[in-house]
Amino acid sequence: MDPGLYERIADATARACAQAVIDLPADVLAALRHARDAETDAVARSEIENILANIALASEERLPLCQDTGVPVVYVTLPPSVPYEAVLSEAIGEGIRRATATVPLRPNVVDPCTRRNTGDNTGPGMPDIHVRPGDRLAITVLPKGAGAENTSRVAMLLPSEVGRIPDVVVETVLAAGARPCPPVVLGVGIGGTFDGAARLAKEALLEPIDVMDDFESSLCDAVNRLGLGPMGLGGQTTALAVKVKRASCHTASLPVAINVQCWANRRATATVERD
Amino acid sequence: MNLETPLGDEVLALRAGDRVTLSGVVYTARDEAHLAMMRQGIPFDPAGAAVYHCGPVVDGDRVVAAGPTTSARMNRLSGFLLDAGVRALIGKGGMDAGVTEQLRDRGVYLAFTGGCAALAAARMRLEGVFFSDLGMAEAVWALGLDRLPLVVGIDSRGRNLFAEVQARAEVAAGRT
Incomplete structure (x- = not known):
């Protein structure tokens, strides 16, 4: 893989990761608003009001909307022009490390038995990467909370x-x-x-x-x-x-x-x- | 209703399902902090205090994210705090029948919306820290609250809203 492509994949991964932990997708936001409007229970309504206020604040302040910024689950589509090789995973891992430092994300990734934290949200098998063929090279990040x-x-x-x-x-x-x-x-x-x-x-x-x-x-x-x-x-x-x-x-x-x-x-x- | 720490007998008038706001200093504590306080003593004045189940993200003197953690992990660890005069436990997901009994005639459990880390941080000022050697997530942070919106999950008369909702859900699922 040429260094330019490695860099662009790492950059795209970091961008997707940052956006995912800060801005909730429009369909989820719409569903929460709809739920707020439909709730007749005062406590339930106030809970959703808190969630909506939190989402707005996170977006405004460019802060993660929850302190559990999850573990990185990544879906990649590869066009025919890009070969599927091991360095792809390395570039994606590099993107996760960058997002961890710059957003910043909470370091959540640990060894499953010693429970030692790697400090950068990567480790053996993490990020969890799923590759499939597609029209264009795109990186989707789904940060999954515990x-x-x-x-x-x-x-x-x-x-x-x-x-x-x-x-x-x-x-x-x-x-x-x-x-x-x-x-x-x-x-x-x-x-x-x-x-x-x-x-x-x-x-x-x-x-x-x-x-x-x-x-x-x-x-x-x-x-x-x-x-x-x-x-x-x-x-x-x-x-x-x-x-x-x-x-x-x-x-x-x-x-x-x-x-x-x-x-x-x-x-x-x-x-x-x-x- | 706005509550202010240190809390007194006004918490005894609260009922499960009441919506309140809380101002004043509260103290964060997760699993490790509870164990440290049992060993070494409570580092703040517990009379009328509120303990928040939270592992915040702190950057210098700024609270970046401070949503609640799952309170049930502290079910077996909270009795000594209430015995010492703590009047409110704050967190998410509720606590068990044992804690509900320990709160009777003494204090309340207040629920804060899970995941709302940015909202919480916007209503908080950092006031100090104890047990910083436990690390950022596990240390006891003194946080000054400005009208944090909460729901009374367990009141001082033994009513536990979480337990009631769960029991109704079991019935709805045909499990009783």
């Missing part, structure tokens, strides 16, 4: 249990309670393999939340009937949206994954310019 991630789940259902999928989704949110900072966004992966379902669930969080199909809407309504509300203090809005992605699977299995995301459904994309 509070919501820790309440996520993979269930290996029986092929005869398709009808139980909504129950698994609702039970996941019920077990999570106030911990994931609701109102949440749920990414649901159905099918694939054990790990594939989880990957689909996280990719579903990249989808716009201002549109839901009938199945997604029915899941979202079922979750909202729990009445957990913003921050678990009660109210109509427990989930802002549910997004589903599917993949083919083995005739003898039905993997279902639910990736729980806090109200800060952060994601941003930067295009790597040609030189």
Whole structure:
């Protein structure tokens, strides 16, 4: 890879990362405003008012909107002209290190067993990078906070249990309670393999939340009937949206994954310019 | 209603679900700070004090981000503070039945909106620090609040809003 391209990839990664932790995407902001207007519970409404005030302040002051700036999950599209080689990961890691120093981000990445912090949000396997072919070279960063991630789940259902999928989704949110900072966004992966379902669930969080199909809407309504509300203090809005992605699977299995995301459904994309 | 630290018997009149604002100095404490205070004593006057479950990002003398952390981690660590006269615990996600009993006739748990780090920082001034050797996230920071918006999550009569909402959700899910 030529040094110019390395530099532009690192720069695009740092830009996407900074934007993701500071500015919430327009569809998420719209969903929060809609939820605020629809809430009749005074406490729930005031919680969403706090969230909206926080988002505005973060954007104004160019500060991260939550102190948990997450771990970096990165989605890359590669055009045919750019070879897929190891240095791509190095360039993306460099971008994460730059964003960590300049935004700044909280250093969250540690060794899983010694718990030693690397200090720069990178380490073996981190950032978590997913590459696929595309028309242009673009970097999407999805910073994932721990509070919501820790309440996520993979269930290996029986092929005869398709009808139980909504129950698994609702039970996941019920077990999570106030911990994931609701109102949440749920990414649901159905099918694939054990790990594939989880990957689909996280990719579903990249989808716009201002549109839901009938199945997604029915899941979202079922979750909202729990009445957990913003921050678990009660109210109509427990989930802002549910997004589903599917993949083919083995005739003898039905993997279902639910990736729980806090109200800060952060994601941003930067295009790597040609030189 | 605006509350001001040091707090007194006015907290006994608060009811779960009340919305209040809090001004005056509060003290941050997470897991490590609680353990350090148990070993070495409480470094501030606990009478009427408020303890905030928070690991802030501090840059020099400026509070950059200071949202609440999950209070449930401190369920087993909070009794000695209330015994010493602390009147309010602040955090996110609520606390358990044990803490609800410890708060009875003494104090309240106040919920601050999770993730609202920028909003919190905008309403805070840095006043001092204890146990700085524990590191930025775990040290005890004295923060001067200016009308931080909070909800009474647990009152001094044993009402726990989080527990009530969770119980209703269990019923709604057909789990009872």
